[in-house]
Amino acid sequence: MHSRPEEGEASPRKLFFADVMLGKLARWLRILGFDTLYGAPADLSEVQVLMSRGRIVLTRTRRWSGVYGVLILEANDPMAQLAEVARRVPLYEDEVRFLSRCVRCNVLIHDVPRSRVFGHVPDYTYETQERFAQCPSCGRFYWAGSHPSRMQEHLQSTLRWKADSLRGPGNGPIR
Numbered sequence: 001m002h003s004r005p006e007e008g009e010a011s012p013r014k015l016f017f018a019d020v021m022l023g024k025l026a027r028w029l030r031i032l033g034f035d036t037l038y039g040a041p042a043d044l045s046e047v048q049v050l051m052s053r054g055r056i057v058l059t060r061t062r063r064w065s066g067v068y069g070v071l072i073l074e075a076n077d078p079m080a081q082l083a084e085v086a087r088r089v090p091l092y093e094d095e096v097r098f099l100s101r102c103v104r105c106n107v108l109i110h111d112v113p114r115s116r117v118f119g120h121v122p123d124y125t126y127e128t129q130e131r132f133a134q135c136p137s138c139g140r141f142y143w144a145g146s147h148p149s150r151m152q153e154h155l156q157s158t159l160r161w162k163a164d165s166l167r168g169p170g171n172g173p174i175r
């Protein structure tokens with residue numbers, strides 16, 4: 001996996017729409033910081049609206065095959081699908097903003113003062129973590145912990161990316 005020659009953006013520029021069969025893939029793309037909507041388009045015109053808004057449409061079905069901008073994935077396993085997207089789109093390490101986005105809501109999370117989370121996270125977490133972030137939409141708090149490091153290992157083995165790409169603000173309790 002090569003890095004692009006130019007500098008990375010403040011936030012990844014590639015936008016995705018994951019068809020309803022690809023919920024786990026959508027989650028992984030959000031974990032990497034990519035703006036990823038998820039759902040079931042009723043028909044081709046809805047798909048075309050998504051594409052006109054700059055989204056790359058990911059699907060496993062062939063019903064939109066031949067439509068420019070639709071990527072029909074071959075892989076079954078979510079991590080293999082992520083590797084396939086990374087290869088075919090492609091995705092670059094310097095585009096990744098690891099755990100910068102709420103995995104549920106797809107919106108960017110913001111750093112919050114530690115005092116804000118008191119009483120809202122487990123005591124042990126409050127005592128042992130220094131940085132917290134919050135989703136402005138659902139209010140969920142994020143913090144660094146054991147899950148992100150396991151997640152990073154998982155991503156590194158799938159994407160062959162360096163650990164540096166997989167660090168970011170927020171971090172969080174991904175369940």
Ligand SMILES: [Zn+2]
Nearest residue numbers: 102105135138
């Ligand atoms: Zn949220």
